[in-house]
Amino acid sequence: MDIQSCKEGMATVVSVTGRMDAITAPAFEKALNELIAAGEIRFVVELAGLDYISSAGLRSILAIAKALKVKGGLICFANVAGTVKEVFDISGFGSIFQMHGSVADSLATFG
Amino acid sequence: MPADRSIAFRLILVITLSGTLIFSAVLGYNYYRSRLVLQNELEHNAENLAMSSVNRVETVLTSVTKVTEGVARSLESGRYSHEELLGLLRATVRENSEIFGACTAFEPLSAKARPYGPYYYKQNGQLIYDPEVSFQYLLQDWYQISRELGKTEWTEPYYGDNGANTLMATCSTPFYEISGGTRRLKGIVASDVSLDWLTGMVASIKVLKTGYAFLLSRNGTIVTHPSKEMIMNETIFSLAEARNDQGLRALGRKMIQGKSDFLPYTDINGRKSWLYYAPIPSVGWTLAVVFPEAELLAQVKKLSLTDAAMGLTGILLLAIAVVFIARSITTPLQALAGATAAIARGDFEVELPAVRSNDEVGTLTTAFQVMKSSLKEYISRLTETTAAKERIESELNIAHDIQMGLLPKTFPPFPDRHEFDLFALMEPAKEVGGDFYDFFLVDDTHLCFVIADVSGKGVPAALFMAMSMTLIKATARQGFPPDEILARVNNELSRDNDTCMFVTTFCGVLDTETGELVYANGGHNLPLHLKSGNRVSWLPKSGGLMVGAMEGISYRREQLLLEPGDRLFLYTDGVTEAMNEQEEIFSDQRLERSLSAVLGHGLRESVDGIMAHIRAFSGTAPQSDDITLMMIHYNGTKDSRR
Numbered sequence: 001m002d003i004q005s006c007k008e009g010m011a012t013v014v015s016v017t018g019r020m021d022a023i024t025a026p027a028f029e030k031a032l033n034e035l036i037a038a039g040e041i042r043f044v045v046e047l048a049g050l051d052y053i054s055s056a057g058l059r060s061i062l063a064i065a066k067a068l069k070v071k072g073g074l075i076c077f078a079n080v081a082g083t084v085k086e087v088f089d090i091s092g093f094g095s096i097f098q099m100h101g102s103v104a105d106s107l108a109t110f111g
Numbered sequence: 112m113p114a115d116r117s118i119a120f121r122l123i124l125v126i127t128l129s130g131t132l133i134f135s136a137v138l139g140y141n142y143y144r145s146r147l148v149l150q151n152e153l154e155h156n157a158e159n160l161a162m163s164s165v166n167r168v169e170t171v172l173t174s175v176t177k178v179t180e181g182v183a184r185s186l187e188s189g190r191y192s193h194e195e196l197l198g199l200l201r202a203t204v205r206e207n208s209e210i211f212g213a214c215t216a217f218e219p220l221s222a223k224a225r226p227y228g229p230y231y232y233k234q235n236g237q238l239i240y241d242p243e244v245s246f247q248y249l250l251q252d253w254y255q256i257s258r259e260l261g262k263t264e265w266t267e268p269y270y271g272d273n274g275a276n277t278l279m280a281t282c283s284t285p286f287y288e289i290s291g292g293t294r295r296l297k298g299i300v301a302s303d304v305s306l307d308w309l310t311g312m313v314a315s316i317k318v319l320k321t322g323y324a325f326l327l328s329r330n331g332t333i334v335t336h337p338s339k340e341m342i343m344n345e346t347i348f349s350l351a352e353a354r355n356d357q358g359l360r361a362l363g364r365k366m367i368q369g370k371s372d373f374l375p376y377t378d379i380n381g382r383k384s385w386l387y388y389a390p391i392p393s394v395g396w397t398l399a400v401v402f403p404e405a406e407l408l409a410q411v412k413k414l415s416l417t418d419a420a421m422g423l424t425g426i427l428l429l430a431i432a433v434v435f436i437a438r439s440i441t442t443p444l445q446a447l448a449g450a451t452a453a454i455a456r457g458d459f460e461v462e463l464p465a466v467r468s469n470d471e472v473g474t475l476t477t478a479f480q481v482m483k484s485s486l487k488e489y490i491s492r493l494t495e496t497t498a499a500k501e502r503i504e505s506e507l508n509i510a511h512d513i514q515m516g517l518l519p520k521t522f523p524p525f526p527d528r529h530e531f532d533l534f535a536l537m538e539p540a541k542e543v544g545g546d547f548y549d550f551f552l553v554d555d556t557h558l559c560f561v562i563a564d565v566s567g568k569g570v571p572a573a574l575f576m577a578m579s580m581t582l583i584k585a586t587a588r589q590g591f592p593p594d595e596i597l598a599r600v601n602n603e604l605s606r607d608n609d610t611c612m613f614v615t616t617f618c619g620v621l622d623t624e625t626g627e628l629v630y631a632n633g634g635h636n637l638p639l640h641l642k643s644g645n646r647v648s649w650l651p652k653s654g655g656l657m658v659g660a661m662e663g664i665s666y667r668r669e670q671l672l673l674e675p676g677d678r679l680f681l682y683t684d685g686v687t688e689a690m691n692e693q694e695e696i697f698s699d700q701r702l703e704r705s706l707s708a709v710l711g712h713g714l715r716e717s718v719d720g721i722m723a724h725i726r727a728f729s730g731t732a733p734q735s736d737d738i739t740l741m742m743i744h745y746n747g748t749k750d751s752r753r
Contacts, residue, residue: 055566055613058613058657062660066611092657093634093656094654
């Protein structure tokens with residue numbers, strides 16, 4: 001799993017590629033927690049390059065979402081596709097998180 | 112050098128070999144230098160010896176020459192009567208011990224003149240007078256040579272004809288009558304010299320044990336030699352001829368040319384020798400001294416042998432010392448190796464050899480002692496840790512057993528109910544996982560069934576699973592519809608859920624009389640509907656969030672009518688995400704194909720068949736997640752079947 005992040009206007013765009021499973025999910029959680037600790041509270045997580053997500057990955061996302069909720073922040077997802085999209089749909093993540101077709105669309109929601 | 116030999120062997124081999132090499136080199140060089148020095152010394156000695164001998168010979172011969180010439184001068188300066196002449200000859204022979212005989216041979220004045228050559232010689236201490244009565248002497252060498260050359264000459268050595276058979280040589284010199292400025296030859300004065308003293312003297316020249324000297328005449332004839340048969344019989348040239356030795360011939364030429372030299376030489380017996388030769392000027396003879404090389408080098412050889420013996424002893428002592436040192440190194444090492452082998456077998460009580468020295472072996476032993484105690488400590492700690500781990504593992508196993516015990520495992524579960532049948536199977540992964548299923552009758556006509564998967568593994572997942580299962584059952588028993596059950600359980604679980612654990616849950620309530628199924632999906636894998644017409648279809652997505660993830664979530668209530676003969680298949684993601692060795696997942700597609708393949712089989716056979724497909728797919732790849740399968744067959748009531 002590889003994580004890249006960059007600041008785009010109001011939000012931070014985090015690109016995740018590879019697999020997010022029990023082994024790699026803690027790294028994702030740690031990376032985002034560090035960004036949150038640095039004061040970032042608006043995230044666009046770009047998942048076009050993510051091949052697989054396990055329940056551990058979902059749990060990490062959920063933990064980040066909860067942490068942001070406390071701080072009044074927001075996390076949304078861009079370019080969720082393939083099996084990851086399936087998992088998002090089945091797990092109900094699609095109903096609680098904003099998902100967009102592009103990073104630009106996601107950024108637009110932050111104004 | 113073989114590497115499997117012992118250190119002692121290698122040390123001895125290397126040290127003795129190099130010691131022997133060094134020693135041999137030193138000895139060889141020493142031998143070579145000694146030889147050179149000895150050779151120089153020898154040349155010097157040889158020269159001295161030869162020159163002193165030459166001088167002695169020269170002294171005698173010169174005195175004879177002088178006496179002979181003295182007689183000649185006397186005869187030239189005065190007139191001698193016959194008696195006076197005899198008196199002169201007698202005195203000459205008597206007073207000169209070296210002279211054997213003296214003669215005055217007169218040149219005949221005419222062919223008819225009477226020969227006159229009075230001769231005195233010694234015999235047995237007596238002086239014998241021999242008046243020469245024939246002109247025989249005119250043909251003799253001694254007469255002819257001196258007469259022709261007009262000067263003092265020595266003859267070649269010869270055997271005297273006086274019966275004594277002694278080796279003789281004659282010195283002859285002419286004397287003249289000088290009158291009115293003209294010289295006329297009057298005769299020849301001759302002195303015979305016995306060479307016995309000379310042979311005796313040369314024979315007395317002893318060089319070491321077997322060295323010797325020999326004398327060559329002007330022509331190269333051997334005059335004296337330790338081998339008597341060669342005297343007067345051989346010349347150096349005849350020897351060279353016999354041996355076909357060009358070197359000897361060249362040497363002979365140099366010798367009779369009156370030169371001197373020191374050179375290596377092979378003597379008549381074939382022994383390697385050194386030869387020194389020098390001329391005796393007055394007679395033109397050559398004295399040669401032979402030094403046998405073997406004897407010359409005997410001292411050097413003896414010294415070298417002594418050196419070699421000492422060296423050998425030294426090397427032997429060195430080898431013994433090396434053995435001793437090697438032993439002192441290897442013995443503790445062997446003891447250490449033995450102790451180490453014991454430690455390797457797990458015997459930490461073994462005694463290590465005592466540290467006797469402060470050297471590397473001592474350091475090694477000390478290090479081993481430290482290692483032993485560290486190992487001992489480490490092993491005991493490891494044993495404790497292992498025991499603790501085993502205890503935890505056994506507790507985990509118990510937890511797993513309890514967890515499995517929570518699941519209903521009696522099939523068919525409701526043998527007296529014919530409207531439906533149900534079969535479930537759970538294949539837990541190695542670790543304690545979070546899958547569970549449950550089913551129970553809420554009332555006489557309503558069957559509630561649940562399949563769920565808790566996120567994560569281990570004890571937290573097990574606890575969360577037990578909690579979820581209990582909450583669902585408790586809530587369902589109160590008669591709530593599935594969406595309400597999930598919503599209530601969700602609120603319970605998500606409250607104070609700091610670890611963000613969740614459980615994907617599918618919960619359904621089947622009206623056993625009508626086949627009406629009400630269900631809600633909390634983020635769980637979509638079940639499949641197996642219609643009696645052999646059609647397989649996925650239940651629609653409902654978008655429900657996993658239970659426990661977020662408080663205050665509501666779930667959609669879905670409905671499905673099961674026709675008699677329909678089946679519902681539920682499973683967890685351990686099925687679709689089962690991996691094979693190529694890290695491919697079993698996938699929804701394979702599951703669908705697998706289901707189609709078991710259509711028409713009995714309920715249990717169908718579930719077992721799907722499980723077999725998954726196992727065949729995974730092969731030897733380890734199972735990483737729980738695999739749970741549940742299948743419900745709806746028969747309908749007798750009324751509806753009719």
